[in-house]
Amino acid sequence: MKFNKHLESIKTYEAGKPIELVVREFGIEPKDIVKLASNENPLGCSQKVQDAVSAIVKNMALYPDDSMIKLKAGLSKRFDVEQKNIIIGSGSDQVIEFIIHAKADENTKVLVNSVTFAMYEIYAKHVGAQIIKTASQEHNLDEFYDLYKKENPSIIFLCTPNNPTGDAIDAADMMSFLEKIDEDTLVVVDGAYMEYAKYADDKKAVEPKELIEKFKNVIYLGTFSKAYGLGGMRTGYGIADELIINELYKLRPPFNITTLSLEAASVALEDEEFVNKSIALNFEQMKRYKEFANEQKLDIIESYTNFVTLCLNQNQNSTKLADDLLRRGMIVRDLAGYGMNAIRVTVGTSEQNDKFFELAKQYL
Structure with a gap:
Protein backbone atom coordinates (compact mmCIF):
# COMPACT_ATOMS: atom_id res chain seq x y z
CA MET A 1 0.00 0.00 0.00
CA SER A 46 -9.36 26.16 38.62
CA GLN A 47 -12.19 24.87 40.85
CA LYS A 48 -14.48 27.26 38.97
CA VAL A 49 -13.62 25.40 35.77
CA GLN A 50 -14.35 22.04 37.36
CA ASP A 51 -17.74 23.25 38.60
CA ALA A 52 -18.65 24.78 35.23
CA VAL A 53 -17.75 21.65 33.26
CA SER A 54 -19.66 19.40 35.67
CA ALA A 55 -22.75 21.56 35.19
CA ILE A 56 -22.88 21.09 31.40
CA VAL A 57 -22.10 17.38 31.11
CA LYS A 58 -25.81 16.71 30.54
CA ASN A 59 -25.57 18.51 27.17
CA MET A 60 -23.13 16.05 25.62
CA ALA A 61 -25.67 14.84 23.02
CA LEU A 62 -25.57 18.20 21.28
CA TYR A 63 -22.83 19.50 19.01
CA PRO A 64 -20.78 22.39 20.45
CA ASP A 65 -21.38 26.02 19.47
CA ASP A 66 -19.32 26.18 16.29
CA SER A 67 -19.22 29.99 16.44
CA MET A 68 -17.34 29.65 19.77
CA ILE A 69 -18.78 33.05 20.64
CA LYS A 70 -18.28 32.82 24.42
CA LEU A 71 -14.58 31.93 24.23
CA LYS A 72 -13.90 34.39 21.43
CA ALA A 73 -15.59 37.15 23.43
CA GLY A 74 -13.38 36.32 26.40
CA LEU A 75 -10.20 36.37 24.33
CA SER A 76 -11.33 39.55 22.58
CA LYS A 77 -11.74 41.26 25.94
CA ARG A 78 -8.49 39.89 27.37
CA PHE A 79 -6.30 40.99 24.45
CA ASP A 80 -8.36 43.98 23.23
CA VAL A 81 -8.71 42.60 19.71
CA GLU A 82 -11.73 41.98 17.48
CA GLN A 83 -13.34 38.54 17.41
CA LYS A 84 -12.70 38.47 13.64
CA ASN A 85 -8.98 38.38 14.49
CA ILE A 86 -9.27 35.09 16.45
CA ILE A 87 -9.28 31.43 15.47
CA ILE A 88 -9.67 28.58 17.98
CA GLY A 89 -7.88 25.26 17.57
CA SER A 90 -7.72 21.89 19.26
CA GLY A 91 -4.56 22.97 21.00
CA SER A 92 -2.42 25.67 19.43
CA ASP A 93 -0.70 22.92 17.45
CA GLN A 94 -3.86 22.51 15.34
CA VAL A 95 -3.55 26.18 14.42
CA ILE A 96 0.07 25.47 13.47
CA GLU A 97 -1.20 22.74 11.16
CA PHE A 98 -3.66 25.17 9.56
CA ILE A 99 -0.85 27.69 9.05
CA ILE A 100 1.44 25.19 7.32
CA HIS A 101 -1.27 23.89 5.00
CA ALA A 102 -2.40 27.42 4.15
CA LYS A 103 1.03 28.81 3.31
CA ALA A 104 3.55 26.04 2.54
CA ASP A 105 4.02 23.37 -0.11
CA GLU A 106 6.80 21.41 -1.85
CA ASN A 107 8.26 24.59 -3.32
CA THR A 108 8.55 26.58 -0.10
CA LYS A 109 10.83 26.80 2.92
CA VAL A 110 10.09 27.07 6.64
CA LEU A 111 12.61 28.72 8.97
CA VAL A 112 12.83 27.49 12.59
CA ASN A 113 15.25 27.56 15.49
CA SER A 114 17.68 24.64 15.77
CA VAL A 115 16.10 23.51 19.05
CA THR A 116 12.37 24.23 19.28
CA PHE A 117 8.89 22.68 19.27
CA ALA A 118 9.08 19.61 17.03
CA MET A 119 5.63 20.02 15.46
CA TYR A 120 6.76 22.97 13.33
CA GLU A 121 9.02 20.64 11.39
CA ILE A 122 6.62 17.69 11.38
CA TYR A 123 3.73 19.71 9.94
CA ALA A 124 6.03 21.34 7.39
CA LYS A 125 7.14 17.89 6.22
CA HIS A 126 3.48 16.92 5.72
CA VAL A 127 3.44 19.16 2.66
CA GLY A 128 7.04 18.55 1.57
CA ALA A 129 8.34 21.98 2.57
CA GLN A 130 12.07 22.38 3.16
CA ILE A 131 13.13 23.01 6.76
CA ILE A 132 15.81 25.65 7.38
CA LYS A 133 17.34 25.76 10.87
CA THR A 134 19.54 28.22 12.69
CA ALA A 135 22.84 27.07 14.21
CA SER A 136 22.33 28.51 17.69
CA GLN A 137 20.51 26.61 20.42
CA GLU A 138 18.73 29.74 21.66
CA HIS A 139 16.91 32.17 19.36
CA ASN A 140 19.46 34.43 17.67
CA LEU A 141 17.54 36.97 15.58
CA ASP A 142 20.64 37.99 13.63
CA GLU A 143 20.97 34.39 12.45
CA PHE A 144 17.27 34.30 11.64
CA TYR A 145 17.59 37.44 9.53
CA ASP A 146 20.67 36.19 7.67
CA LEU A 147 18.88 32.93 6.82
CA TYR A 148 15.73 34.83 5.89
CA LYS A 149 17.68 36.93 3.37
CA LYS A 150 19.49 33.89 2.01
CA GLU A 151 16.67 31.33 1.88
CA ASN A 152 13.51 33.43 1.41
CA PRO A 153 11.24 31.24 3.58
CA SER A 154 7.46 31.36 3.33
CA ILE A 155 7.04 30.93 7.10
CA ILE A 156 9.21 31.83 10.10
CA PHE A 157 8.50 30.33 13.52
CA LEU A 158 9.58 32.24 16.63
CA CYS A 159 8.84 30.34 19.83
CA THR A 160 9.08 32.66 22.83
CA PRO A 161 9.53 31.49 25.47
CA ASN A 162 11.06 28.56 23.64
CA ASN A 163 10.14 24.93 24.17
CA PRO A 164 12.15 22.88 25.19
CA THR A 165 14.87 25.27 26.39
CA GLY A 166 12.89 27.98 28.23
CA ASP A 167 14.74 31.05 26.88
CA ALA A 168 12.75 34.05 25.61
CA ILE A 169 13.24 36.91 23.14
CA ASP A 170 13.08 40.54 24.26
CA ALA A 171 9.88 41.99 22.82
CA ALA A 172 11.69 45.10 21.54
CA ASP A 173 14.20 42.94 19.65
CA MET A 174 11.37 40.95 18.12
CA MET A 175 9.60 44.08 16.92
CA SER A 176 12.81 45.33 15.31
CA PHE A 177 13.23 41.98 13.58
CA LEU A 178 9.67 41.94 12.27
CA GLU A 179 10.10 45.38 10.73
CA LYS A 180 12.70 43.91 8.37
CA ILE A 181 10.54 41.01 7.14
CA ASP A 182 8.64 41.19 3.86
CA GLU A 183 4.84 41.24 4.14
CA ASP A 184 4.51 38.03 2.12
CA THR A 185 6.47 36.02 4.70
CA LEU A 186 4.21 34.74 7.47
CA VAL A 187 5.80 35.00 10.92
CA VAL A 188 4.38 32.82 13.69
CA VAL A 189 5.01 34.03 17.24
CA ASP A 190 4.28 31.04 19.48
CA GLY A 191 3.49 32.35 22.96
CA ALA A 192 2.37 29.11 24.63
CA TYR A 193 4.29 30.10 27.78
CA MET A 194 3.82 33.87 27.51
CA GLU A 195 1.86 34.13 30.78
CA TYR A 196 5.00 33.00 32.60
CA ALA A 197 7.32 35.29 30.65
CA LYS A 198 5.17 38.35 31.42
CA TYR A 199 5.38 37.56 35.13
CA ALA A 200 9.14 36.96 35.08
CA ASP A 201 10.29 39.92 32.97
CA ASP A 202 8.34 42.78 31.38
CA LYS A 203 10.92 42.97 28.60
CA LYS A 204 9.85 39.53 27.37
CA ALA A 205 6.13 40.38 27.26
CA VAL A 206 4.73 40.21 23.73
CA GLU A 207 1.27 41.75 23.23
CA PRO A 208 -0.84 40.24 20.41
CA LYS A 209 -2.69 43.51 19.77
CA GLU A 210 0.54 45.41 19.16
CA LEU A 211 1.81 42.65 16.88
CA ILE A 212 -1.19 42.45 14.59
CA GLU A 213 -1.72 46.22 14.43
CA LYS A 214 1.86 46.81 13.29
CA PHE A 215 2.36 43.70 11.17
CA LYS A 216 -0.27 42.21 8.86
CA ASN A 217 1.95 39.15 8.29
CA VAL A 218 2.22 37.99 11.92
CA ILE A 219 0.08 35.51 13.85
CA TYR A 220 0.31 35.07 17.61
CA LEU A 221 -0.44 31.67 19.18
CA GLY A 222 -1.58 30.95 22.71
CA THR A 223 -2.88 27.96 24.66
CA PHE A 224 -4.89 26.96 27.72
CA SER A 225 -2.72 23.86 28.30
CA LYS A 226 -0.06 25.49 30.51
CA ALA A 227 -0.83 28.30 32.97
CA TYR A 228 -4.58 27.60 32.82
CA GLY A 229 -4.13 23.91 33.62
CA LEU A 230 -6.26 22.57 30.75
CA GLY A 231 -3.87 20.27 28.90
CA GLY A 232 -6.55 17.58 28.76
CA MET A 233 -9.04 19.95 27.12
CA ARG A 234 -6.82 20.69 24.08
CA THR A 235 -7.73 24.32 23.45
CA GLY A 236 -5.51 26.91 21.78
CA TYR A 237 -5.92 30.03 19.67
CA GLY A 238 -4.39 32.23 17.03
CA ILE A 239 -4.65 36.02 16.79
CA ALA A 240 -3.88 37.74 13.49
CA ASP A 241 -5.06 40.10 10.78
CA GLU A 242 -8.52 39.21 9.44
CA LEU A 243 -7.08 38.16 6.07
CA ILE A 244 -4.92 35.47 7.69
CA ILE A 245 -7.75 34.26 9.94
CA ASN A 246 -10.14 33.95 6.99
CA GLU A 247 -7.66 31.77 5.10
CA LEU A 248 -7.08 29.53 8.11
CA TYR A 249 -10.82 29.10 8.58
CA LYS A 250 -10.96 27.38 5.19
CA LEU A 251 -8.94 24.56 6.77
CA ARG A 252 -10.78 24.35 10.08
CA PRO A 253 -13.08 21.32 10.38
CA PRO A 254 -16.54 21.90 11.88
CA PHE A 255 -16.91 21.46 15.64
CA ASN A 256 -13.15 21.11 16.16
CA ILE A 257 -13.49 22.08 19.84
CA THR A 258 -15.68 20.12 22.25
CA THR A 259 -18.45 21.65 24.35
CA LEU A 260 -16.52 20.83 27.52
CA SER A 261 -13.32 22.40 26.19
CA LEU A 262 -15.05 25.61 25.15
CA GLU A 263 -16.70 26.00 28.54
CA ALA A 264 -13.54 25.13 30.45
CA ALA A 265 -11.40 27.62 28.53
CA SER A 266 -14.00 30.38 28.80
CA VAL A 267 -14.27 30.04 32.58
CA ALA A 268 -10.49 29.57 33.03
CA LEU A 269 -9.89 32.85 31.25
CA GLU A 270 -11.97 34.66 33.88
CA ASP A 271 -10.26 33.11 36.92
CA GLU A 272 -7.17 35.30 37.00
Whole structure:
Protein backbone atom coordinates (compact mmCIF):
# COMPACT_ATOMS: atom_id res chain seq x y z
CA MET A 1 0.00 0.00 0.00
CA LYS A 2 1.30 3.45 -0.93
CA PHE A 3 1.13 6.49 1.32
CA ASN A 4 2.00 10.15 1.04
CA LYS A 5 5.70 10.14 0.07
CA HIS A 6 6.43 13.01 2.45
CA LEU A 7 5.64 10.78 5.43
CA GLU A 8 8.83 8.78 4.77
CA SER A 9 11.00 11.54 6.25
CA ILE A 10 8.84 12.14 9.33
CA LYS A 11 9.66 10.75 12.74
CA THR A 12 6.57 10.29 14.88
CA TYR A 13 6.28 12.92 17.61
CA GLU A 14 6.91 11.34 20.99
CA ALA A 15 4.70 12.87 23.65
CA GLY A 16 5.57 12.78 27.34
CA LYS A 17 5.06 9.33 28.84
CA PRO A 18 1.72 8.97 30.67
CA ILE A 19 1.41 7.77 34.24
CA GLU A 20 -0.56 4.75 33.02
CA LEU A 21 2.45 3.51 31.02
CA VAL A 22 4.73 3.60 34.07
CA VAL A 23 2.12 1.68 36.07
CA ARG A 24 1.95 -1.03 33.39
CA GLU A 25 5.66 -1.33 32.66
CA PHE A 26 7.17 -1.02 36.13
CA GLY A 27 4.35 -2.00 38.45
CA ILE A 28 4.52 1.25 40.41
CA GLU A 29 1.38 2.46 42.16
CA PRO A 30 -0.14 5.59 40.56
CA LYS A 31 0.12 7.47 43.88
CA ASP A 32 3.89 6.91 43.84
CA ILE A 33 4.42 8.35 40.34
CA VAL A 34 5.28 11.99 39.66
CA LYS A 35 4.95 13.32 36.13
CA LEU A 36 7.18 16.32 35.41
CA ALA A 37 7.56 15.77 31.67
CA SER A 38 4.80 17.64 29.83
CA ASN A 39 4.76 21.10 31.45
CA GLU A 40 1.30 20.69 32.91
CA ASN A 41 0.08 22.88 35.75
CA PRO A 42 0.87 20.95 38.97
CA LEU A 43 -2.13 22.60 40.66
CA GLY A 44 -4.49 21.18 38.05
CA CYS A 45 -7.15 23.61 36.91
CA SER A 46 -9.36 26.16 38.62
CA GLN A 47 -12.19 24.87 40.85
CA LYS A 48 -14.48 27.26 38.97
CA VAL A 49 -13.62 25.40 35.77
CA GLN A 50 -14.35 22.04 37.36
CA ASP A 51 -17.74 23.25 38.60
CA ALA A 52 -18.65 24.78 35.23
CA VAL A 53 -17.75 21.65 33.26
CA SER A 54 -19.66 19.40 35.67
CA ALA A 55 -22.75 21.56 35.19
CA ILE A 56 -22.88 21.09 31.40
CA VAL A 57 -22.10 17.38 31.11
CA LYS A 58 -25.81 16.71 30.54
CA ASN A 59 -25.57 18.51 27.17
CA MET A 60 -23.13 16.05 25.62
CA ALA A 61 -25.67 14.84 23.02
CA LEU A 62 -25.57 18.20 21.28
CA TYR A 63 -22.83 19.50 19.01
CA PRO A 64 -20.78 22.39 20.45
CA ASP A 65 -21.38 26.02 19.47
CA ASP A 66 -19.32 26.18 16.29
CA SER A 67 -19.22 29.99 16.44
CA MET A 68 -17.34 29.65 19.77
CA ILE A 69 -18.78 33.05 20.64
CA LYS A 70 -18.28 32.82 24.42
CA LEU A 71 -14.58 31.93 24.23
CA LYS A 72 -13.90 34.39 21.43
CA ALA A 73 -15.59 37.15 23.43
CA GLY A 74 -13.38 36.32 26.40
CA LEU A 75 -10.20 36.37 24.33
CA SER A 76 -11.33 39.55 22.58
CA LYS A 77 -11.74 41.26 25.94
CA ARG A 78 -8.49 39.89 27.37
CA PHE A 79 -6.30 40.99 24.45
CA ASP A 80 -8.36 43.98 23.23
CA VAL A 81 -8.71 42.60 19.71
CA GLU A 82 -11.73 41.98 17.48
CA GLN A 83 -13.34 38.54 17.41
CA LYS A 84 -12.70 38.47 13.64
CA ASN A 85 -8.98 38.38 14.49
CA ILE A 86 -9.27 35.09 16.45
CA ILE A 87 -9.28 31.43 15.47
CA ILE A 88 -9.67 28.58 17.98
CA GLY A 89 -7.88 25.26 17.57
CA SER A 90 -7.72 21.89 19.26
CA GLY A 91 -4.56 22.97 21.00
CA SER A 92 -2.42 25.67 19.43
CA ASP A 93 -0.70 22.92 17.45
CA GLN A 94 -3.86 22.51 15.34
CA VAL A 95 -3.55 26.18 14.42
CA ILE A 96 0.07 25.47 13.47
CA GLU A 97 -1.20 22.74 11.16
CA PHE A 98 -3.66 25.17 9.56
CA ILE A 99 -0.85 27.69 9.05
CA ILE A 100 1.44 25.19 7.32
CA HIS A 101 -1.27 23.89 5.00
CA ALA A 102 -2.40 27.42 4.15
CA LYS A 103 1.03 28.81 3.31
CA ALA A 104 3.55 26.04 2.54
CA ASP A 105 4.02 23.37 -0.11
CA GLU A 106 6.80 21.41 -1.85
CA ASN A 107 8.26 24.59 -3.32
CA THR A 108 8.55 26.58 -0.10
CA LYS A 109 10.83 26.80 2.92
CA VAL A 110 10.09 27.07 6.64
CA LEU A 111 12.61 28.72 8.97
CA VAL A 112 12.83 27.49 12.59
CA ASN A 113 15.25 27.56 15.49
CA SER A 114 17.68 24.64 15.77
CA VAL A 115 16.10 23.51 19.05
CA THR A 116 12.37 24.23 19.28
CA PHE A 117 8.89 22.68 19.27
CA ALA A 118 9.08 19.61 17.03
CA MET A 119 5.63 20.02 15.46
CA TYR A 120 6.76 22.97 13.33
CA GLU A 121 9.02 20.64 11.39
CA ILE A 122 6.62 17.69 11.38
CA TYR A 123 3.73 19.71 9.94
CA ALA A 124 6.03 21.34 7.39
CA LYS A 125 7.14 17.89 6.22
CA HIS A 126 3.48 16.92 5.72
CA VAL A 127 3.44 19.16 2.66
CA GLY A 128 7.04 18.55 1.57
CA ALA A 129 8.34 21.98 2.57
CA GLN A 130 12.07 22.38 3.16
CA ILE A 131 13.13 23.01 6.76
CA ILE A 132 15.81 25.65 7.38
CA LYS A 133 17.34 25.76 10.87
CA THR A 134 19.54 28.22 12.69
CA ALA A 135 22.84 27.07 14.21
CA SER A 136 22.33 28.51 17.69
CA GLN A 137 20.51 26.61 20.42
CA GLU A 138 18.73 29.74 21.66
CA HIS A 139 16.91 32.17 19.36
CA ASN A 140 19.46 34.43 17.67
CA LEU A 141 17.54 36.97 15.58
CA ASP A 142 20.64 37.99 13.63
CA GLU A 143 20.97 34.39 12.45
CA PHE A 144 17.27 34.30 11.64
CA TYR A 145 17.59 37.44 9.53
CA ASP A 146 20.67 36.19 7.67
CA LEU A 147 18.88 32.93 6.82
CA TYR A 148 15.73 34.83 5.89
CA LYS A 149 17.68 36.93 3.37
CA LYS A 150 19.49 33.89 2.01
CA GLU A 151 16.67 31.33 1.88
CA ASN A 152 13.51 33.43 1.41
CA PRO A 153 11.24 31.24 3.58
CA SER A 154 7.46 31.36 3.33
CA ILE A 155 7.04 30.93 7.10
CA ILE A 156 9.21 31.83 10.10
CA PHE A 157 8.50 30.33 13.52
CA LEU A 158 9.58 32.24 16.63
CA CYS A 159 8.84 30.34 19.83
CA THR A 160 9.08 32.66 22.83
CA PRO A 161 9.53 31.49 25.47
CA ASN A 162 11.06 28.56 23.64
CA ASN A 163 10.14 24.93 24.17
CA PRO A 164 12.15 22.88 25.19
CA THR A 165 14.87 25.27 26.39
CA GLY A 166 12.89 27.98 28.23
CA ASP A 167 14.74 31.05 26.88
CA ALA A 168 12.75 34.05 25.61
CA ILE A 169 13.24 36.91 23.14
CA ASP A 170 13.08 40.54 24.26
CA ALA A 171 9.88 41.99 22.82
CA ALA A 172 11.69 45.10 21.54
CA ASP A 173 14.20 42.94 19.65
CA MET A 174 11.37 40.95 18.12
CA MET A 175 9.60 44.08 16.92
CA SER A 176 12.81 45.33 15.31
CA PHE A 177 13.23 41.98 13.58
CA LEU A 178 9.67 41.94 12.27
CA GLU A 179 10.10 45.38 10.73
CA LYS A 180 12.70 43.91 8.37
CA ILE A 181 10.54 41.01 7.14
CA ASP A 182 8.64 41.19 3.86
CA GLU A 183 4.84 41.24 4.14
CA ASP A 184 4.51 38.03 2.12
CA THR A 185 6.47 36.02 4.70
CA LEU A 186 4.21 34.74 7.47
CA VAL A 187 5.80 35.00 10.92
CA VAL A 188 4.38 32.82 13.69
CA VAL A 189 5.01 34.03 17.24
CA ASP A 190 4.28 31.04 19.48
CA GLY A 191 3.49 32.35 22.96
CA ALA A 192 2.37 29.11 24.63
CA TYR A 193 4.29 30.10 27.78
CA MET A 194 3.82 33.87 27.51
CA GLU A 195 1.86 34.13 30.78
CA TYR A 196 5.00 33.00 32.60
CA ALA A 197 7.32 35.29 30.65
CA LYS A 198 5.17 38.35 31.42
CA TYR A 199 5.38 37.56 35.13
CA ALA A 200 9.14 36.96 35.08
CA ASP A 201 10.29 39.92 32.97
CA ASP A 202 8.34 42.78 31.38
CA LYS A 203 10.92 42.97 28.60
CA LYS A 204 9.85 39.53 27.37
CA ALA A 205 6.13 40.38 27.26
CA VAL A 206 4.73 40.21 23.73
CA GLU A 207 1.27 41.75 23.23
CA PRO A 208 -0.84 40.24 20.41
CA LYS A 209 -2.69 43.51 19.77
CA GLU A 210 0.54 45.41 19.16
CA LEU A 211 1.81 42.65 16.88
CA ILE A 212 -1.19 42.45 14.59
CA GLU A 213 -1.72 46.22 14.43
CA LYS A 214 1.86 46.81 13.29
CA PHE A 215 2.36 43.70 11.17
CA LYS A 216 -0.27 42.21 8.86
CA ASN A 217 1.95 39.15 8.29
CA VAL A 218 2.22 37.99 11.92
CA ILE A 219 0.08 35.51 13.85
CA TYR A 220 0.31 35.07 17.61
CA LEU A 221 -0.44 31.67 19.18
CA GLY A 222 -1.58 30.95 22.71
CA THR A 223 -2.88 27.96 24.66
CA PHE A 224 -4.89 26.96 27.72
CA SER A 225 -2.72 23.86 28.30
CA LYS A 226 -0.06 25.49 30.51
CA ALA A 227 -0.83 28.30 32.97
CA TYR A 228 -4.58 27.60 32.82
CA GLY A 229 -4.13 23.91 33.62
CA LEU A 230 -6.26 22.57 30.75
CA GLY A 231 -3.87 20.27 28.90
CA GLY A 232 -6.55 17.58 28.76
CA MET A 233 -9.04 19.95 27.12
CA ARG A 234 -6.82 20.69 24.08
CA THR A 235 -7.73 24.32 23.45
CA GLY A 236 -5.51 26.91 21.78
CA TYR A 237 -5.92 30.03 19.67
CA GLY A 238 -4.39 32.23 17.03
CA ILE A 239 -4.65 36.02 16.79
CA ALA A 240 -3.88 37.74 13.49
CA ASP A 241 -5.06 40.10 10.78
CA GLU A 242 -8.52 39.21 9.44
CA LEU A 243 -7.08 38.16 6.07
CA ILE A 244 -4.92 35.47 7.69
CA ILE A 245 -7.75 34.26 9.94
CA ASN A 246 -10.14 33.95 6.99
CA GLU A 247 -7.66 31.77 5.10
CA LEU A 248 -7.08 29.53 8.11
CA TYR A 249 -10.82 29.10 8.58
CA LYS A 250 -10.96 27.38 5.19
CA LEU A 251 -8.94 24.56 6.77
CA ARG A 252 -10.78 24.35 10.08
CA PRO A 253 -13.08 21.32 10.38
CA PRO A 254 -16.54 21.90 11.88
CA PHE A 255 -16.91 21.46 15.64
CA ASN A 256 -13.15 21.11 16.16
CA ILE A 257 -13.49 22.08 19.84
CA THR A 258 -15.68 20.12 22.25
CA THR A 259 -18.45 21.65 24.35
CA LEU A 260 -16.52 20.83 27.52
CA SER A 261 -13.32 22.40 26.19
CA LEU A 262 -15.05 25.61 25.15
CA GLU A 263 -16.70 26.00 28.54
CA ALA A 264 -13.54 25.13 30.45
CA ALA A 265 -11.40 27.62 28.53
CA SER A 266 -14.00 30.38 28.80
CA VAL A 267 -14.27 30.04 32.58
CA ALA A 268 -10.49 29.57 33.03
CA LEU A 269 -9.89 32.85 31.25
CA GLU A 270 -11.97 34.66 33.88
CA ASP A 271 -10.26 33.11 36.92
CA GLU A 272 -7.17 35.30 37.00
CA GLU A 273 -6.63 34.59 40.69
CA PHE A 274 -5.95 30.92 40.02
CA VAL A 275 -3.58 31.66 37.12
CA ASN A 276 -1.63 34.23 39.13
CA LYS A 277 -1.35 31.81 42.06
CA SER A 278 -0.04 29.08 39.73
CA ILE A 279 2.57 31.32 38.13
CA ALA A 280 3.77 32.71 41.46
CA LEU A 281 4.21 29.17 42.83
CA ASN A 282 6.11 28.21 39.69
CA PHE A 283 8.80 30.86 40.03
CA GLU A 284 9.03 30.40 43.78
CA GLN A 285 9.83 26.72 43.25
CA MET A 286 12.09 27.42 40.27
CA LYS A 287 14.58 29.04 42.66
CA ARG A 288 15.11 25.60 44.17
CA TYR A 289 16.07 24.17 40.77
CA LYS A 290 18.68 26.87 40.36
CA GLU A 291 20.09 25.98 43.77
CA PHE A 292 20.02 22.28 42.85
CA ALA A 293 21.88 22.93 39.58
CA ASN A 294 24.50 24.95 41.44
CA GLU A 295 24.96 22.21 44.04
CA GLN A 296 25.30 19.51 41.38
CA LYS A 297 27.51 21.69 39.14
CA LEU A 298 25.02 21.54 36.26
CA ASP A 299 24.24 24.27 33.77
CA ILE A 300 20.65 25.50 33.84
CA ILE A 301 19.16 27.59 31.04
CA GLU A 302 17.45 30.76 32.28
CA SER A 303 13.78 29.88 32.02
CA TYR A 304 10.73 32.09 31.48
CA THR A 305 8.36 29.11 31.52
CA ASN A 306 7.02 26.47 33.90
CA PHE A 307 9.94 24.12 33.26
CA VAL A 308 13.72 24.08 33.54
CA THR A 309 16.36 22.59 31.27
CA LEU A 310 19.23 20.98 33.15
CA CYS A 311 22.34 20.39 31.05
CA LEU A 312 24.45 17.45 32.21
CA ASN A 313 28.22 17.13 32.30
CA GLN A 314 30.28 15.11 29.82
CA ASN A 315 30.54 12.12 32.14
CA GLN A 316 26.76 12.02 32.60
CA ASN A 317 24.07 10.83 30.19
CA SER A 318 20.62 12.39 29.94
CA THR A 319 19.00 9.25 28.52
CA LYS A 320 20.33 7.10 31.34
CA LEU A 321 19.24 9.65 33.92
CA ALA A 322 15.74 9.94 32.46
CA ASP A 323 15.42 6.14 32.31
CA ASP A 324 16.72 5.72 35.85
CA LEU A 325 14.17 8.23 37.12
CA LEU A 326 11.37 6.63 35.10
CA ARG A 327 11.98 3.23 36.67
CA ARG A 328 11.54 4.83 40.08
CA GLY A 329 8.34 6.65 39.24
CA MET A 330 9.66 10.07 38.17
CA ILE A 331 8.78 11.08 34.60
CA VAL A 332 10.94 13.82 33.00
CA ARG A 333 11.77 14.67 29.38
CA ASP A 334 15.05 13.51 27.87
CA LEU A 335 16.33 16.05 25.31
CA ALA A 336 18.81 13.73 23.59
CA GLY A 337 16.51 13.73 20.56
CA TYR A 338 17.20 17.46 20.21
CA GLY A 339 20.94 16.85 20.25
CA MET A 340 21.26 17.98 23.87
CA ASN A 341 22.71 16.09 26.82
CA ALA A 342 19.98 17.52 29.02
CA ILE A 343 16.64 16.87 30.65
CA ARG A 344 13.60 19.11 30.78
CA VAL A 345 11.76 19.10 34.10
CA THR A 346 8.38 20.66 34.75
CA VAL A 347 8.42 22.75 37.92
CA GLY A 348 6.02 20.92 40.21
CA THR A 349 4.68 21.39 43.70
CA SER A 350 7.09 21.54 46.64
CA GLU A 351 6.53 17.83 47.36
CA GLN A 352 6.98 16.78 43.73
CA ASN A 353 10.18 18.78 43.45
CA ASP A 354 11.46 17.26 46.70
CA LYS A 355 11.11 13.83 45.15
CA PHE A 356 12.88 14.88 41.95
CA PHE A 357 15.84 16.32 43.86
CA GLU A 358 16.11 13.20 46.00
CA LEU A 359 16.05 10.74 43.09
CA ALA A 360 18.20 12.83 40.74
CA LYS A 361 20.91 13.24 43.38
CA GLN A 362 21.13 9.46 43.73
CA TYR A 363 21.98 9.15 40.02
CA LEU A 364 24.15 12.24 39.69
